[in-house]
Amino acid sequence: MLIATWNINGIKARIDVLLAWLRERAPDVVALQEIKSVDETFPRADIEALGYHVETHGQKGFNGVALLSKAKPDSVERRLPGDDADDQSRYIEGVWSVGARRVRVASIYLPNGNPLGTEKFDYKLRWMQRLEAHAALRLAEESDLVLAGDYNVIPEPEDAKHPDAWLGDALFQLESRASWRRLQALGLIDALRASTDAAGTYTFWDYQAGAWQKNNGIRIDHLLLSPEAASRLVGVGIDSHVRAWEKPSDHVPVIVDLSLS
């Protein structure tokens, strides 16, 4: 079962690229972030024509997450619990039956948090605390769980081409990285790091200053797996070639292959 995450950076601007990648990869479940669209104007027909079911949690102008899947989910939940006043669309999760197993997949768009010293960074850290609490509840179910998304966290220095350049950035702050580590202390496994310790495995390259051409990237898009899911992990990939396509997102898809059923 192929499960992917991709910050698409605007679904309407990226529909052709998305359809081409869906045809090429034929993933079973796709977690999208930054759809930058309300639910009503999400281009669902084009995606449904390829045989995908579409669940959105959109917002006007920015943010927004979605789940695409070959099979219709048994159930879907929107919003990360823990703050009823939070009206930013950054979380959606679904459950699919695969044989006798139940697989839960979340699409997460974690707040960027810049600039430091502002409410935005506080919001990022509070959001991460809420994610920790929610992940702990889900892990207690002891079943297949994939928390996929744009975490906006550079976990370690080897996850950036120029780590020093990120020292003053919310993505590489000790507090952000500490919360990331606490998620793993709960039992979640970083799928990419379960398969390789290689440096230079990036998922984002800025549009500016020839970052792609210089491979000046960072790894911020992640799939965290429950122990049950991790025991079925048979492959991890970063589809970095998509970054070289016409009109690309600045993020690329990251994908895991789970051997279920």
Place this chain on the structure above:
DNA sequence: ATGGCTAAGGCACTTAGA
């Protein structure tokens, strides 16, 4: 100290991203 680009809203430029 310095975001060089891109998307969206809405129709000139601002906000947001990472």
